[in-house]
Amino acid sequence: MTVLKGMRVVEGSAFVAVPLAGMTLAQMGAEVIRFDRIGGGLDAGRWPLAPNGNSLFWAGMNKGKKSIAVDMKAAEGRELISQIITAPGDDAGMFLTNLRVRGWMDYETLSKAREDLVMVTLTGDRHGRPQVDYTVNPALGIPMMTGPEDSQEPVAHALPAWDLIAGNLCVSALLAAERHRLRGHGGQEVEIALKDVAAATLGHLGIIGDVSLNGADRGKAGNALYGAYGQDFLCADGRRVMVIGLTHRQWIGLVKATGLGDAIKGLEARLGLSLDDEGNRWRHRKAITAVFEPWFAARNVSDFEGTFNSAGLTWSEFRSVREAMSDDSDLSEDNPMFRAVKHPDTGTYLTPAHPAIFHGAPREAATAAPVLGANTEEILADIVGLSSASIGALFDKGLVDGPRTGAHKTAA
Amino acid sequence: MTVLKGMRVVEGSAFVAVPLAGMTLAQMGAEVIRFDRIGGGLDAGRWPLAPNGNSLFWAGMNKGKKSIAVDMKAAEGRELISQIITAPGDDAGMFLTNLRVRGWMDYETLSKAREDLVMVTLTGDRHGRPQVDYTVNPALGIPMMTGPEDSQEPVAHALPAWDLIAGNLCVSALLAAERHRLRGHGGQEVEIALKDVAAATLGHLGIIGDVSLNGADRGKAGNALYGAYGQDFLCADGRRVMVIGLTHRQWIGLVKATGLGDAIKGLEARLGLSLDDEGNRWRHRKAITAVFEPWFAARNVSDFEGTFNSAGLTWSEFRSVREAMSDDSDLSEDNPMFRAVKHPDTGTYLTPAHPAIFHGAPREAATAAPVLGANTEEILADIVGLSSASIGALFDKGLVDGPRTGAHKTAA
Numbered sequence: 001m002t003v004l005k006g007m008r009v010v011e012g013s014a015f016v017a018v019p020l021a022g023m024t025l026a027q028m029g030a031e032v033i034r035f036d037r038i039g040g041g042l043d044a045g046r047w048p049l050a051p052n053g054n055s056l057f058w059a060g061m062n063k064g065k066k067s068i069a070v071d072m073k074a075a076e077g078r079e080l081i082s083q084i085i086t087a088p089g090d091d092a093g094m095f096l097t098n099l100r101v102r103g104w105m106d107y108e109t110l111s112k113a114r115e116d117l118v119m120v121t122l123t124g125d126r127h128g129r130p131q132v133d134y135t136v137n138p139a140l141g142i143p144m145m146t147g148p149e150d151s152q153e154p155v156a157h158a159l160p161a162w163d164l165i166a167g168n169l170c171v172s173a174l175l176a177a178e179r180h181r182l183r184g185h186g187g188q189e190v191e192i193a194l195k196d197v198a199a200a201t202l203g204h205l206g207i208i209g210d211v212s213l214n215g216a217d218r219g220k221a222g223n224a225l226y227g228a229y230g231q232d233f234l235c236a237d238g239r240r241v242m243v244i245g246l247t248h249r250q251w252i253g254l255v256k257a258t259g260l261g262d263a264i265k266g267l268e269a270r271l272g273l274s275l276d277d278e279g280n281r282w283r284h285r286k287a288i289t290a291v292f293e294p295w296f297a298a299r300n301v302s303d304f305e306g307t308f309n310s311a312g313l314t315w316s317e318f319r320s321v322r323e324a325m326s327d328d329s330d331l332s333e334d335n336p337m338f339r340a341v342k343h344p345d346t347g348t349y350l351t352p353a354h355p356a357i358f359h360g361a362p363r364e365a366a367t368a369a370p371v372l373g374a375n376t377e378e379i380l381a382d383i384v385g386l387s388s389a390s391i392g393a394l395f396d397k398g399l400v401d402g403p404r405t406g407a408h409k410t411a412a
Numbered sequence: 413m414t415v416l417k418g419m420r421v422v423e424g425s426a427f428v429a430v431p432l433a434g435m436t437l438a439q440m441g442a443e444v445i446r447f448d449r450i451g452g453g454l455d456a457g458r459w460p461l462a463p464n465g466n467s468l469f470w471a472g473m474n475k476g477k478k479s480i481a482v483d484m485k486a487a488e489g490r491e492l493i494s495q496i497i498t499a500p501g502d503d504a505g506m507f508l509t510n511l512r513v514r515g516w517m518d519y520e521t522l523s524k525a526r527e528d529l530v531m532v533t534l535t536g537d538r539h540g541r542p543q544v545d546y547t548v549n550p551a552l553g554i555p556m557m558t559g560p561e562d563s564q565e566p567v568a569h570a571l572p573a574w575d576l577i578a579g580n581l582c583v584s585a586l587l588a589a590e591r592h593r594l595r596g597h598g599g600q601e602v603e604i605a606l607k608d609v610a611a612a613t614l615g616h617l618g619i620i621g622d623v624s625l626n627g628a629d630r631g632k633a634g635n636a637l638y639g640a641y642g643q644d645f646l647c648a649d650g651r652r653v654m655v656i657g658l659t660h661r662q663w664i665g666l667v668k669a670t671g672l673g674d675a676i677k678g679l680e681a682r683l684g685l686s687l688d689d690e691g692n693r694w695r696h697r698k699a700i701t702a703v704f705e706p707w708f709a710a711r712n713v714s715d716f717e718g719t720f721n722s723a724g725l726t727w728s729e730f731r732s733v734r735e736a737m738s739d740d741s742d743l744s745e746d747n748p749m750f751r752a753v754k755h756p757d758t759g760t761y762l763t764p765a766h767p768a769i770f771h772g773a774p775r776e777a778a779t780a781a782p783v784l785g786a787n788t789e790e791i792l793a794d795i796v797g798l799s800s801a802s803i804g805a806l807f808d809k810g811l812v813d814g815p816r817t818g819a820h821k822t823a824a
Contacts, residue, residue, distance in 0.1 A: 003588045006595075015658075020616060024581075028588050042659050045690060047639025048622035048630070056618030056625070057639075063616075107771075120768075126747060130662075130726040134637045138644070138654045139740065141733035143635070145570035147559065154644070154652060154730045156635040157569030158557035161576070164613060168580030169436075173768045175587035176415045176440050180773060182594070183418075188772025196749050199742055200764035201576060203750070203778075204432060204475075206468030207733055208743070210460035212761035213468070217732040218460070223555070223568040225546045227459025227469075232550070232566070240566060242550045246427075247454050250542075278457060314542040318566045320629040321553035321619055328551065330611055331620070335538060337608050338615070349624035352612035356532075356585045359519075360600025361592060366615075 002029025003361040008092040009174070010035065010085045011065070012105065014042040016133065016160050017122050017194065018098040019061035020167035021174070026064035027354035027364055033379060034065045035081055037072055038401040040372050050346035059343045062369040063351065068380075069373035069401040077399050078104045080384060086114035087383045093187065094178060096170055098122040107189035116187035118177045120170050125195040133160040136198045141207075145218050155220075166197045221285075229254075229281035231289050232318065233296035241301060243292075244314040248276060257304070257311045263291045325350070336363065343368040344403075371403040414441025415773040420504040421586065422447065422497045423477070424517065426454040428545065428572050429534050429606065430510040431473035432579035433586070438476035439766035439776055445791060446477045447493055449484055450813040452784050462758035471755045474781040475763065480792075481785035481813040489811050490516045492796060498526035499795045505599065506590060508582055510534040519601035528599035530589045532582050537607040545572040548610045553619075553629070561634050578609040633697075641666075641693035643701050644730065645708035653713060655704075656726040660688060669716070669723045675703045737762070748775065755780040756815075783815040 007030040011022035019034070026032040036044070046057040068084070071077040082104060085095045093114050100123060103109060111117045124131030134156065137143060143154035173190045181187055202208050211217060223232040229245035245251035255264050264275060267287055273280050281288060301317060308315050325331045332350065333339055341351035351366040380386045380400065394400045419442040423434035431446070438444040448456070458469040480496070483489040494516060497507045505526050512535060515521060523529045536543030546568065549555060555566035585602045593599055614620050623629060635644040641657035657663035667676050676687060679699055685692050693700060713729060720727055737743045744762065745751055753763035763778040792798045792812065806812045 003592045007591075016617075023616065024584065028584075046618075047691065047694060048618045048626070049691070050621065050625050056621035058618075060616045060618040060621060124726075125742060126749075129721075130724065131728070132637075132642075132656055132658065132726055134642050134656055134658075135654055135726055135728035138635075138652075138730040139728040140736055140743075141731055142569065142571050143730060144732040147567055148565075153560075154635065155559055155567055155569075156644075156654075157554065157567075157571065157573075158630070158632075158638065159554050159569065159573055159613075160617070161569075161571055161573035164573070165576050165580060168577060168584060169768060171584040172436065172440075172580060172587055173770070175584055175591065177770065177772070179419075179587065179591065180415045180770075186772060188770060190771065191769045192767055195742055196747070196764075196767040199747070200749060200767045201571075202733060202743075203762065203764035204435065204472045205428075205572070206458075206460045206470075206472040208737065208763075209462065209468035209472060209755075209758060209761045211734045211737055213462050213759050214460070215734075217734045218570070220570075223550075223566065225544075226570070230544075230546050232568075240550075242547055242568075244544055244546055246544065246546075279459065279461065282459060309541075312542065314536075314544055314547055316543070316547035316551040318550040318555060319553055320556040321614060322623045322627075322629045324552055325620065325623055330537060330607055331552075331614075335608070335611070337538075337612060343621075346621060347625050349621045350615065351620075352608075352615035355604055355608040355612045356581060357603045358585070358589060358592075358600060359602065360589070360598060 002364045003358045004028040004030040006091045007031065007094070008033070008089060009094045009096060012081070012095070012097040012099045014098065015046070016061065016163035017167035018096050018170060019043070020164060021096050021170035022065060023061055023063055024168065024171050024354065025174070029361070029364055032065045033068060033084060033375070034062055035068045035070055035084065036372060038069045038398070044372065052346070054345040056346050059346045059369040064364070064367040065370060066375035066379060067370040067372050068376045071399045074399055080380070080400070081105070082110060082113055083384050084379060085110055086117060093117050094174055095119045096174060100128070111187065114187070116181055118174060118181055118187045120174045120177070120190045120192065122166060122170055123191060123193045126193045131195050133163045133194070136162050136195045139195070140198050140202060141217070145220055147220050147222070149220050149222050151220060162194055162198045165201065166192060166194050169197060224285055227282050228278035229285055229288060231285065231292070233292060235296050235299055235301050237300040239301045240318040241296065242316050242318065245281060246278070246314070250314050251275070251281065253311050253313050257307050257313055258292065258295050260291055260295060264288070267291060339366050341366050341368050344371045345369070373401045374403045376400050376402050414776045415770045416440040416442040418503045419443065419506070420445070420501060421506045421508060424493070424507070424509040424511045426510065427458070428473070428575035429579035430508050430582060431455070432576060433508050433532070433582035434477060435473055435475055436580065436583050436766065437586070441773070441776055444477045445480060445496060445787070446474060447480045447482055447496065448784060450481045450810070456784065464758070466757040468758050471758045471781040476776070476779045477782060478787035478791060479782040479784050480788045483811045486811055492792070492812070493517070494522060494525055495796050496791060497522055498529060505529050506586055507531040508586060512540070523599065526599070528593055530586060530593055530599045530602070532586045532589070532602045532604065534578060534582055535603060535605045538605045543607050545575045545606070548574050548607045551607070552610050552614060557630050557632055559632050559634070561632050563632060574606055574610045577613065578604060578606050581609060636697055639694050640690035641697055641700060643697065643704070645705060647708050647711055647713050649712040649714070651713045652730040653708065654728050654730065657693060658690070658726070662726050663687070663693065665723050665725050669719050669725055670704060670707050672703055672707060676700070679703060751778050753778050753780050756783045757781070785813045786815040788812050788814050
């Protein structure tokens with residue numbers, strides 16, 4: 001059995017963080033029910049898109065979930081969702097959301113129907129203002145630390161990192177709150193603000209302490225590893241590599257594998273200090289780079305990759321995703337985390353399971369995302385307990401929708 | 413009581429991911445014991461540093477933990493660590509590590525002393541090769557998507573995002589495995605590879621599907637929001653803002669708040685399409701930006717911030733961390749997540765608690781990191797069950813160390 005088998009979580013969500021949270025739970029074996037309005041929620045058409053126009057993003061974020069589509073403008077539709085969220089069961093009564101609907105979908109109301117509800121709500125900022133990864137990141141300074149050393153321009157990175165971190169915090173917060181409930185302390189609402197996640201992380205990394213005590217912002221340093229040694233180099237074949245000298249062992253290994261020990265010793269003598277100290281490697285990174293640069297410029301990656309790997313160096317090559325998919329078996333079915341999955345809305349492509357290997361429970365193989373509304377009937381029957389006739393009436397009134405219609409096109 | 417009160421987790425770690433995992437558990441109320449070699453582990457001096465030379469990074473990553481310093485080169489020291497990891501207790505027997513020490517510290521050996529051990533091991537890649545955030549990120553393509561549209565240079569972002577995500581996955585994996593144990597299924601080892609975390613995330617975001625089905629890499633797009641509309645603009649006062657038109661409501665709100673409805677309608681007429689479609693906003697982002705650009709260039713932020721906020725727009729200003737700390741109350745003690753904490757090794761500065769508010773359990777206020785070895789005596793007495801005399805003998809033999817010596821200097 002998979003590790004969270006038996007747990008049921010309901011999700012009302014859009015975009016990255018909360019959908020990722022639900023999917024992470026689903027990939028650990030939980031039954032996760034995502035509800036959407038008929039035709040799909042705010043992220044139904046989020047890019048990237050498949051050639052047929054359907055959302056690859058949606059398919060990626062909703063793998064392994066069950067989907068129900070309900071008209072929540074109607075009181076009857078809202079009542080169905082409430083019943084699904086608050087349905088009985090020791091391992092149920094858990095709700096993840098970032099929709100922040102006041103009234104029928106807030107904790108106060110839902111917990112009247114199920115007192116021990118565990119509800120995790122992700123908000124923009126602590127004031128309830130809207131925020132997305134793309135606004136939190138500029139507001140908190142990372143783009144001012146990213147990019148070429150000589151540039152004044154902020155560079156926002158392409159990865160929605162704050163959303164991804166916040167989504168994972170939703171998972172652990174839900175598991176922690178359920179653990180608390182299991183120990184007899186009842187249910188609760190847990191609120192997490194995306195901007196607070198980012199602000200706390202700046203603190204955890206020492207960046208707030210740095211500004212507070214040293215009075216200065218961390219500047220841009222190109223692709224260098226901050227605080228020790230790590231640098232990118234262009235090789236003779238036009239490929240670019242990243243090499244790491246963070247720990248003493250990595251540093252010594254790098255110097256040895258390149259055979260530049262004498263040149264580094266010479267540099268230490270000129271500087272009058274030891275580069276065994278990581279702070280010295282950081283302060284004098286340009287001088288170090290000047291020693292290594294001609295070495296890499298004179299070699300192809302194939303000239304040194306064998307040596308670097310046998311020496312256990314920590315290094316990698318810069319690649320695009322496409323290059324990585326063509327060259328790296330970690331991004332292929334050789335990696336048991338991945339398998340080619342046929343997604344009903346988008347097509348067949350390499351799809352990841354949960355990255356963790358739980359040795360006490362088989363890895364849940366990667367599964368497809370549902371078509372929107374794929375599980376409407378099943379959920380209404382099994383969880384709300386409606387008869388076929390009642391379910392038919394809901395479909396007839398247009399209060400719920402199945403997999404055939406809606407914004408999601410059916411893949412050819 | 414805090415939400416994880418009573419749980420005990422032992423951590424043998426360095427750098428970002430696993431220390432963050434332990435700290436996140438500590439900030440939810442667990443007792444987290446980090447052990448290090450005498451003098452401190454690989455990250456004892458990780459930058460940024462306080463003016464006194466001690467590590468602000470270490471202080472940030474180890475808040476609220478207990479610290480024990482042990483000579484693990486000696487068999488007797490290793491035995492102490494094993495006993496601490498496998499000590500009895502229903503809510504104990506959990507171990508987080510990225511040290512990958514074969515033999516005495518692996519799951520096979522430790523689980524002989526405690527059969528139901530839950531152990532979460534973070535590795536570099538699935539082959540056991542070393543990887544750090546700075547190597548995984550280039551290998552998987554994000555730097556090729558980051559930076560100015562006209563550039564060919566990879567831009568690695570300053571945030572160790574993969575480490576932060578992996579650390580959070582260690583937290584939820586540990587909680588899921590403990591839940592499984594509590595349900596009678598025993599302990600287990602959980603393995604997570606940093607590179608797999610990144611590779612899986614590319615899949616979740618639809619990026620692997622995009623390359624598979626559309627055959628092309630996502631290009632760089634400067635600071636633009638991918639797939640809909642979101643752009644940075646330089647204002648008359650020299651400040652730069654990020655404005656978001658991801659959802660239809662955000663887009664309409666932006667057009668309305670800037671009073672540029674007619675110009676946008678004109679653009680739609682010229683293009684012969686509706687910008688209500690998010691894909692059209694993405695495809696024609698440059699034309700849209702050309703409409704907005706003069707509007708922002710003619711105004712100071714103070715001219716429109718009130719209007720933007722009352723209209724509920726999603727937007728923010730680019731700032732450095734220092735600017736954010738001086739201008740934004742979310743990065744101050746006004747935010748209950750933060751308080752000024754005196755850290756024994758580094759100084760007093762704004763320090764975050766866990767970002768989640770657990771309404772059923774009081775928020776654990778931010779606490780300091782321990783001095784290395786601060787809890788050595790207490791842990792040997794309470795967990796290993798040694799007498800004062802035995803503990804004294806261990807100190808005399810130099811097998812354990814207390815808070816006074818070691819690499820960490822005492823703050824003035």
